[in-house]
Every structure is written in C-alpha cells, then in structure tokens.
Amino acid sequence: MSYFxxxxxxxxxxxEDKEVNSQDQILPVDGLGWSYVDGVLHCDGMSLEDLRMSLxxxxxxxxxxxxxxxxxxxxxxxKKYTEALxxxxxxxxxxxxxxxxxxxxxxxxxxxxxxxxxxxxxxNEILMAMKAGFAPTNIIYNGTGKRRWEVELAIRHRVLLNIxxxxxxxxxxxxxxxxxxxxxxxxxxxxxxxxxTHPYMATALADSKFGVEVQQLxxxxxxxxxxxxxxxxxxxxxxxxxxxxxxxxxxxxxxxxMASVAARTLHKIRERGWPxxxxxxxxxxxxxxxxxxxxxxxEDSDNLATPxxxxxxxxxxxxxxxxxxxxxxxxxxxxxxVLMTEVLGTKTNGEVxxxxxxxxxxxxxxxxxxxxxxPVTHVTVPSDQERTEVDVVGPVCESGDxxxxxxxxxxxxxxxxxxxxxxxxxxxxxMASSYNMRPHALEVMVRAPDLYTVVRRPGNFEDLxxxxx
Amino acid sequence: MSYFxxxxxxxxxxxEDKEVNSQDQILPVDGLGWSYVDGVLHCDGMSLEDLRMSLxxxxxxxxxxxxxxxxxxxxxxxKKYTEALxxxxxxxxxxxxxxxxxxxxxxxxxxxxxxxxxxxxxxNEILMAMKAGFAPTNIIYNGTGKRRWEVELAIRHRVLLNIxxxxxxxxxxxxxxxxxxxxxxxxxxxxxxxxxTHPYMATALADSKFGVEVQQLxxxxxxxxxxxxxxxxxxxxxxxxxxxxxxxxxxxxxxxxMASVAARTLHKIRERGWPxxxxxxxxxxxxxxxxxxxxxxxEDSDNLATPxxxxxxxxxxxxxxxxxxxxxxxxxxxxxxVLMTEVLGTKTNGEVxxxxxxxxxxxxxxxxxxxxxxPVTHVTVPSDQERTEVDVVGPVCESGDxxxxxxxxxxxxxxxxxxxxxxxxxxxxxMASSYNMRPHALEVMVRAPDLYTVVRRPGNFEDLxxxxx
Numbered sequence: 011m012s013y014f015x016x017x018x019x020x021x022x023x024x025x026e027d028k029e030v031n032s033q034d035q036i037l038p039v040d041g042l043g044w045s046y047v048d049g050v051l052h053c054d055g056m057s058l059e060d061l062r063m064s065l066x067x068x069x070x071x072x073x074x075x076x077x078x079x080x081x082x083x084x085x086x087x088x089k090k091y092t093e094a095l096x097x098x099x100x101x102x103x104x105x106x107x108x109x110x111x112x113x114x115x116x117x118x119x120x121x122x123x124x125x126x127x128x129x130x131x132x133x134n135e136i137l138m139a140m141k142a143g144f145a146p147t148n149i150i151y152n153g154t155g156k157r158r159w160e161v162e163l164a165i166r167h168r169v170l171l172n173i174x175x176x177x178x179x180x181x182x183x184x185x186x187x188x189x190x191x192x193x194x195x196x197x198x199x200x201x202x203x204x205x206x207t208h209p210y211m212a213t214a215l216a217d218s219k220f221g222v223e224v225q226q227l228x229x230x231x232x233x234x235x236x237x238x239x240x241x242x243x244x245x246x247x248x249x250x251x252x253x254x255x256x257x258x259x260x261x262x263x264x265x266x267x268m269a270s271v272a273a274r275t276l277h278k279i280r281e282r283g284w285p286x287x288x289x290x291x292x293x294x295x296x297x298x299x300x301x302x303x304x305x306x307x308x309e310d311s312d313n314l315a316t317p318x319x320x321x322x323x324x325x326x327x328x329x330x331x332x333x334x335x336x337x338x339x340x341x342x343x344x345x346x347x348v349l350m351t352e353v354l355g356t357k358t359n360g361e362v363x364x365x366x367x368x369x370x371x372x373x374x375x376x377x378x379x380x381x382x383x384x385p386v387t388h389v390t391v392p393s394d395q396e397r398t399e400v401d402v403v404g405p406v407c408e409s410g411d412x413x414x415x416x417x418x419x420x421x422x423x424x425x426x427x428x429x430x431x432x433x434x435x436x437x438x439x440x441m442a443s444s445y446n447m448r449p450h451a452l453e454v455m456v457r458a459p460d461l462y463t464v465v466r467r468p469g470n471f472e473d474l475x476x477x478x479x
Numbered sequence: 480m481s482y483f484x485x486x487x488x489x490x491x492x493x494x495e496d497k498e499v500n501s502q503d504q505i506l507p508v509d510g511l512g513w514s515y516v517d518g519v520l521h522c523d524g525m526s527l528e529d530l531r532m533s534l535x536x537x538x539x540x541x542x543x544x545x546x547x548x549x550x551x552x553x554x555x556x557x558k559k560y561t562e563a564l565x566x567x568x569x570x571x572x573x574x575x576x577x578x579x580x581x582x583x584x585x586x587x588x589x590x591x592x593x594x595x596x597x598x599x600x601x602x603n604e605i606l607m608a609m610k611a612g613f614a615p616t617n618i619i620y621n622g623t624g625k626r627r628w629e630v631e632l633a634i635r636h637r638v639l640l641n642i643x644x645x646x647x648x649x650x651x652x653x654x655x656x657x658x659x660x661x662x663x664x665x666x667x668x669x670x671x672x673x674x675x676t677h678p679y680m681a682t683a684l685a686d687s688k689f690g691v692e693v694q695q696l697x698x699x700x701x702x703x704x705x706x707x708x709x710x711x712x713x714x715x716x717x718x719x720x721x722x723x724x725x726x727x728x729x730x731x732x733x734x735x736x737m738a739s740v741a742a743r744t745l746h747k748i749r750e751r752g753w754p755x756x757x758x759x760x761x762x763x764x765x766x767x768x769x770x771x772x773x774x775x776x777x778e779d780s781d782n783l784a785t786p787x788x789x790x791x792x793x794x795x796x797x798x799x800x801x802x803x804x805x806x807x808x809x810x811x812x813x814x815x816x817v818l819m820t821e822v823l824g825t826k827t828n829g830e831v832x833x834x835x836x837x838x839x840x841x842x843x844x845x846x847x848x849x850x851x852x853x854p855v856t857h858v859t860v861p862s863d864q865e866r867t868e869v870d871v872v873g874p875v876c877e878s879g880d881x882x883x884x885x886x887x888x889x890x891x892x893x894x895x896x897x898x899x900x901x902x903x904x905x906x907x908x909x910m911a912s913s914y915n916m917r918p919h920a921l922e923v924m925v926r927a928p929d930l931y932t933v934v935r936r937p938g939n940f941e942d943l944x945x946x947x948x
Contacts (some may be wrong), residue, residue, distance in 0.1 A: 071626060071627070071628045108916075109876060109914070109915055112916055114944065114947050115947070131874075131875070131876040131915050132874070132915045132916050132917060134915075134916035134917070134918070134940050134943060135915065135916045137940055138916060138943075138944070141944070152876065153874050153876060154826075154833075154835055154872070154874055154876070155823040155824070155835040155836070155837060155839075155872075155873060155874025156823070156874065157540060157823065157837060157874070158540070159540045175824060175826040175835075176824075176826065177823070177824030177825065177826065177835075177894065178824065181824075181894075200828055202829070217828060217829040217830055217831045218828060218829075218878055219826070219828065219831075219833045219835070219870070219872045219878070219880075219881075220828075220876075220878075221828075223828055223829070256878070354624040354625070354626065354646070355624070355644060355645075355646030355647065355650075356646065357623075357643075357644040357645065357646065357688070359669055359686060359687060359688065359689075359690075359692055360671070360686040360687075360692070361686055362686045362688075364623075364688045366623055366624040366644075366646075366688070367624070368624060368626060370624075375912075378848060379847060379848060379879065380879075401688070403623070403624075403688045404624060405600075405601070405622050405623055405624025405625065405626070406600070407578055407600040407621065407622060407623070407689075409687055409688070409689075409725070410848065410849075411688075412688075425646070425650075440914055440915075441912055441914045442912060442913075443844075443910055443911060443912040444911075445578070445909055445910045446578055446600050446601045446603075446604065446909075447577075447581055447601050447603035447604045447607060448601060448603070449603070450946060465947075466946045466947065467946055467947075469946065471603050471606055473945070473946075474603060474607075475583065475607070475610070476942070477919060477935045477936055477938065477942075478583050478584070478934075478935065478936075
C-alpha cells in the first residue's frame with residue numbers, strides 16, 4: 011500500500027475559511043465525509059481536484075476513472091450499526107458481507123471500525139476475509155452452490171457454514187466426516203417473504219434459489235441427525251439459523267417479519283436436538299438514501315429503515331438468550347465511495363445530449379443490470395447556473411453502457427473536467443469486468459485532509475494478458 | 480500455450496462405429512464441430528467427457544467451469560463470410576470485432592481462418608489485435624469515447640479510426656497535428672435505423688450515443704477540412720464511412736437500408752474533398768440460429784440473415800469501386816463455444832426446480848443483462864427418457880444469477896455430472912467478472928479428435944489479489 015502524505019494539499023484545505031455546501035449543490039448521499047467547500051467536492055477534508063492532480067502525476071492516464079473511498083464515512087456507517095446493536099452487548103454482532111466490496115483495504119478498515127465478523131460467499135472470499143484479519147471462527151460461509159474444496163476449507167478453519175439445501179447438508183456432512191472436524195452450521199431458511207426490492211435483489215421469495223423452504227426444514231434437520239450414527243462423534247453442530255431477504259430493503263417491517271419466522275424456527279431446531287442453538291442471523295441489506303434520484307425502490311427518509319429502527323423492530327421478537335447477527339453490505343460501503351471520472355466530450359443525437367466520460371459499465375454495471383440510479387454531480391461546481399439534462403455514458407461499445415440518465419449538469423463541460431458518480435462503494439468494484447479490455451480502475455482511500463492511500467493499483471494490459479501461457 | 484496430444488482419447492473417438500446425433504438430442508446450434516456420438520457430446524471429434532477428465536487431472540477443481548471452443552466451427556463460420564464476399568475479390572474485406580471474444584488464441588485462429596482485419600474498441604484491443612498478428616494498418620479503432628493515449632497509439636501505428644462525433648474529430652485532428660502522422664479515418668454515421676434487436680444491442684437509433692447524425696455530417700467534415708490550413712500538410716484522410724446498427728440483427732433488409740444510406744454518404748464525402756474515399760464499413764452482427772430456445776429476437780431459419788443473403792442484398796447498392804467491409808463478431812464466434820459446467824445439486828423451492836451448477840453470471844451475464852436465452856443440454860444423454868423443466872442457476876449470491884430458465888433436463892443428475900451452456904463463444908468470456916471473487920474460467924480449444932490446447936489458464940486467488948501493493 012502506498013501512502014501519500016500530500017504536503018501540497020495542505021494549503022488547499024483550510025476548511026474554516028471556506029463556504030461549506032453552497033446552496034448550488036445538495037449532496038446526494040448522507041455521509042459525514044463528503045462536502046462541497048467553495049464549490050469543490052471534498053472527501054474527508056481533501057479537495058477531489060487536488061486529489062486527482064496528485065493521482066495524475068503518479069499514474070498518468072491510468073489515474074481516471076478512480077474509485078474514491080471516504081474512511082470517515084466507512085467508520086460512520088459502521089457506528090450506526092454498532093450503536094444500534096449496543097443494547098444487546100455481546101449478543102449483538104455485526105458481520106460485513108464482503109461481496110458488496112471485497113477490496114482488501116476496505117475490508118480491513120471495516121474491521122478496524124468495529125465490524126466483528128465477515129460474511130462470505132466463496133472460498134476465495136473466505137481467504138480474503140482471513141487476509142483482512144478476521145479470525146476464521148468469525149467468518150460465515152453462505153451459498154447455494156458450494157464446492158467441495160470450499161466446504162473443506164471452511165470446515166477445516168472452523169468457519170460457520172449456512173446449510174442452504176438438502177444436497178448442501180449432505181455435502182457438509184460428508185466433508186465433516188472425512189476431515190474429522192465438526193462443522194459449525196446455521197440453517198438458511200427461505201421464509202417466502204416479499205422484500206419490496208428489485209427482483210434480482212430479492213432472495214427470499216418462494217421461487218428464489220436460496221435457502222431451505224419452511225416445509226423442507228424437518229427433512230434437512232433429519233439428514234443431519236441421521237448422519238450421526240449412535241456412539242459415533244457428532245459431525246455437524248447447528249448453532250442457529252439464517253434468513254436473508256435480499257439487498258436494498260427499505261421497510262423495517264420486513265425485518266420484523268423475518269424475526270418472527272426466525273424465533274419459531276430456532277425453537278424447532280432446539281427441539282430437534284440442538285438445544286444450545288442460539289444464533290439468529292438476519293441477512294438483507296438496508297436501502298441507502300439518495301437524494302435527487304429517480305431510481306426504483308427509493309423511499310422517503312421518514313419511512314427508510316435505519317439500523318436503529320431495524321434493531322428496535324426485531325428485539326422484542328427474539329427469544330431469550332439469542333444472539334442477533336446482522337450482515338449488511340451495501341449500507342456499510344455504498345455511500346463511502348464515489349467513482350471520479352473525466353469528461354471526454356459532449357454530443358447530441360436525436361433528442362438526447364450525451365456526456366461521454368471515461369468510466370463505463372465496466373466499473374458501474376448496476377444501472378444496466380438493475381436499472382439502478384446513481385446520481386452524478388460536478389467535482390467543481392461551474393460558476394454559472396446553466397444546467398441541462400444529460401445522459402452520462404461511457405466509452406464501451408454497447409447501448410447498455412450508461413452510468414446515469416437524465417442528470418442535471420452544466421451543458422458545456424470541457425474535456426478533462428471531473429464529475430463523480432455517487433454511491434459506488436457497493437457492488438461496483440466487486441462486479442467490475444474488463445469488457446472491451448478495460449483494466450480495473452484505480453482505487454484510493456482518503457484518510458485525512460492531507461493523506462490518501464492507493465488501495466488498489468490500476469490494472470494494465472499486462473494484467474489482461476497474464477492468463478496466456 | 481500447452482498442447483495436450485491426448486493419446487488416451489484416441490480409443491474413444493472411432494467415429495465410424497458410433498451413432499451420430501441420436502434422435503434424443505437435437506443440437507441447439509448450427510456448427511460442424513458439434514455432434515452427439517453414442518449419446519455423448521463431441522467437439523471436433525473429441526468426447527467432452529474425455530476432455531473434462533483430462534482437464535480434471537491437470538487442473539483439479541479449477542477445471543470447471545470451462546469454455547470449450549471448436550476450431551473447426553471457427554473456420555466454418557469464417558468461411559461463410561469469405562465465400563459470401565468472394566465475388567468482390569479484394570474489394571470484399573472481413574474484419575473481426577474483438578469485443579465479442581478477445582481471447583488471444585481465438586483471435587489468432589480467426590486470422591488464420593481468413594479474417595484479414597480486426598475491429599477494436601480500445602487501446603488495449605488494438606494492442607491485442609497486434610499481438611494476435613494483425614498488421615496495424617489492418618486494424619480499425621472504433622469508439623464513442625476515445626482517450627488521448629488511445630488515439631495517439633492508433634495514429635502512430637496507422638490504424639484506421641472511426642470519427643464518432645465533433646469532439647472526436649477535434650481530438651483526432653489535434654493528435655494528428657501533434658504527432659505529424661496522417662490520421663486514416665472513416666466517419667461513423669448514425670443513420671437512425673431500427674435493428675429489431677434488444678435495446679442494449681441497438682446502436683443506430685436516433686437516441687443512441689453512437690456515431691454522427693446525418694444532419695451533423697457536414698459539420699464534422701467541415702471541422703476536418705478547416706483544420707487543414709492552406710499550404711500545410713494534410714492531417715486527416717477520410718477513406719470512407721462506417722455504419723453500425725447493433726448486434727444480433729436478423730433481417731437482411733436492415734443491411735440493405737444501411738447500404739443505401741452508406742452509398743449516399745460516400746458520395747457526399749467524395750464531393751467534400753476526399754475523392755478517393757471508397758471504403759464502406761457495415762457494422763452490425765448477424766443473429767445466430769438457436770433451436771429449442773425461447774429468447775427474444777430469434778427468427779425462423781428461412782428469414783434469418785446469412786452472410787450470403789447480406790452480401791446479396793448490399794452488393795447492388797454499392798457505388799462502383801467501393802470496398803465493402805463487414806465486421807461481424809458474435810456470428811463468427813458464438814456457436815464455436817460452449818461453457819461446460821458441473822452439477823452441484825438439485826433443489827426445489829416453491830414451484831421451481833433449480834439445477835445448481837458451478838458456472839454463474841460471472842461467466843455468462845447475457846441472460847441477466849439482456850434476457851438472452853442460452854440453451855443447456857447434457858454432455859452425456861441420460862439413458863432414460865425422463866425430463867423435467869429446470870432453471871439452471873449458479874452459486875453467485877444474487878437472484879439475477881441464472882444461466883437459463885425452463886430447460887428440459889433429466890430431473891436427477893448426480894453431483895459432478897456435466898452439462899453445457901450453448902453459444903457462449905461470444906460476449907461471455909469477454910464480459911466476465913470476478914464477482915463473489917470467482918476467478919476467470921479456464922478456456923480450451925479443441926483442434927482435432929485427439930488434440931486440444933489450453934488457450935487461457937484458469938484464474939486463481941493470486942490473480943485476484945495481485946492488485947494490492
């Protein structure tokens with residue numbers, strides 16, 4: 011990791027002299043780390059204009075686009091959960107879902123901010139969580155299609171496994187017997203709950219591939235039970251259960267519904283032979299608040315579920331002695347990241363004006379894949395008030411390559427001007443592709459007004475051809 | 480590149496003894512390379528069961544999923560175009576669009592099969608085309624958002640550039656002047672033609688970001704002209720024009736429409752000061768024929784455009800002395816590739832039975848992104864006739880992670896059984912991501928009944944963390 015203690019940035023960050031958040035710019039996300047100072051977007055007190063000049067000196071044309079993370083926002087997002095879970099003491103556990111953003115330094119930062127566990131969905135994510143400093147026993151491995159080597163890795167390291175189906179139960183049993191190591195498990199229940207989110211983000215509908223249906227639960231518990239032959243050592247310990255409704259959930263009631271189902275199921279698991287089972291793992295991420303957006307599933311702030319409201323709704327429904335585990339992903343990291351990108355040009359075809367930038371669907375696929383809206387704003391607010399509606403698109407040869415539609419931006423932004431795409435901290439870098447042979451974008455983390463670190467070097471042509479023997 | 484001259488495979492490939500294409504299996508794609516022999520899928524005469532056993536010995540759990548390419552099908556697909564273009568002699572040129580599949584060995588194979596030019600959409604694709612043996616002057620660089628370093632790379636190597644907009648014209652002019660090398664250009668026209676394909680694959684609608692509108696053409700030509708100061712050397716030579724309507728085009732008439740617009744435009748370009756302009760580059764890929772599918776945009780075979788029909792429709796409309804350049808991508812490579820994947824298990828939730836396999840949206844994103852249908856069939860046809868409707872899904876933690884819906888497959892395929900996803904030679908490997916920290920899949924090319932080569936080694940954890948400094 012390279013540290014840049016940017017002396018030359020110091021002169022530009024005397025916050026006290028400057029006007030913060032001019033009425034011209036409303037920040038699209040809640041987040042302590044972001045502010046407009048004298049019309050320039052700042053991250054944790056650092057001017058993004060200064061940051062990109064510094065990156066350009068270091069990396070040339072590889073410096074854009076760049077994912078920029080705000081360390082203070084990561085910490086603030088974690089704090090909302092740890093404070094909400096506070097009343098539960100050690101019985102309130104926060105686990106981070108790595109798939110939202112698996113950048114090693116982001117995961118490390120979240121651990122340092124107070125996240126105690128990591129939820130993973132593959133063998134490589136287990137390895138990454140360990141690399142980021144999580145104890146293997148504080149890792150959860152979740153997935154509909156686990157492979158043998160992944161299950162063996164998890165069991166040998168005493169990672170907690172979610173049993174997702176009958177065939178998954180058999181695989182876990184088999185590996186546990188073979189290795190002679192007791193498998194620590196939760197059962198993942200599919201409660202058939204409507205999460206009111208995009209179909210691709212919903213995971214608990216009856217027809218979803220995830221988890222064990224309520225009516226199949228007995229069967230799965232029986233598979234695990236009958237695998238234990240009289241007199242032989244136990245191979246699988248069931249420590250509790252997992253329910254996941256999907257990503258971007260806005261309604262607190264969804265979590266209360268999950269908790270009710272979870273409480274009944276925990277009772278059943280205890281009765282069936284695991285009296286010490288006590289962990290309820292409620293998955294499903296909270297939606298984030300974006301202003302100025304017109305995406306689907308956005309709720310106004312009064313109704314938006316917060317960690318506080320979530321825990322408040324769930325707490326009264328938990329059986330005594332239960333440990334509550336929450337595993338957010340997007341709501342911890344989305345607002346901590348923006349994608350900074352440079353204007354290549356403006357063109358009008360038909361009725362539409364296009365702002366062509368150097369970022370693309372390769373860095374942010376959520377608009378094309380889910381119809382998600384990511385607001386785009388200027389890094390430096392143009393001094394005149396002229397604004398026009400533009401579609402922000404990238405260089406990828408594909409009509410699906412758009413970053414945001416109908417944004418209000420200045421109509422004549424010169425080539426090289428920077429804009430930011432908001433809320434790209436989640437499901438952007440981790441879903442990136444190298445389509446059109448675009449290497450992975452640079453990622454930086456701002457740690458203080460005069461300190462940033464490069465947390466992922468930019469990809470290059472050599473990376474893209476290293477696979478050819 | 481590793482060559483495996485698979486002696487042990489020889490015993491299994493005495494084609495003459497075997498029943499080819501039993502009535503139980505209809506091949507979903509046209510392609511000489513694929514056949515069922517004694518109920519086992521063969522690629523260029525090699526049993527895929529033997530192939531995967533060989534890969535498993537070499538790569539263990541990294542051997543699945545695997546992209547398998549048929550060399551003979553690549554050659555056959557190229558031949559359809561070169562034969563169709565035959566009557567034009569040197570005035571009929573075939574260019575391959577790298578973005579469909581940029582595997583180095585696939586691109587090399589296409590060149591060896593008779594493709595003379597390469598169409599690229601980024602600086603790295605230009606480098607890749609050169610690496611695959613294309614002369615720089617036989618490379619076209621196309622794109623709405625070109626970057627300075629990419630334009631400079633193209634101009635210095637005498638690559639042919641498509642001018643996409645006014646700002647693109649200015650950039651190309653500027654770089655040409657600076658480097659002192661004449662830029663070889665085509666103008667990309669947006670003809671506002673309906674391609675009757677998925678909105679994400681259409682590129683020539685009035686509201687698409689691509690190309691120069693007809694009414695803006697004069698302006699763009701003027702920018703290039705007025706950039707040439709009296710007495711100074713010329714900086715930009717316009718050799719012709721480019722029109723592209725998108726991917727997966729089924730109707731021959733679309734190409735005839737393009738040719739008419741192209742002929743008029745070429746006339747205008749010649750009048751405006753480039754009398755030697757003679758290249759008409761018609762972009763837009765032909766749709767491929769898949770049987771047993773229910774995807775959008777499929778046409779029955781009588782109406783499906785073929786290279787022969789395309790050239791036949793276009794030829795009478797071309798002005799004398801014109802060179803016709805076609806730049807297919809998908810129709811050259813899609814049917815030459817399958818993704819071979821292993822069953823992890825079967826589960827039923829609600830009304831839906833899921834076949835969970837070890838491939839995912841990370842290898843094949845077209846179903847989630849475009850609603851594309853890729854047929855899935857058995858590698859070894861089960862001896863009994865029982866079939867059921869299943870959704871084929873992967874291990875990625877996302878409801879959008881499906882490979883194919885409503886496939887007719889055997890209801891009880893044991894773990895480790897292989898199935899293939901068809902027509903994955905295009906826009907699958909090149910659009911792959913490492914979401915959920917899934918490394919890039921292995922890719923192999925079958926060259927003869929007893930010879931395959933690994934054309935891309937499987938990715939691994941080290942690849943995924945090499946970006947952390």
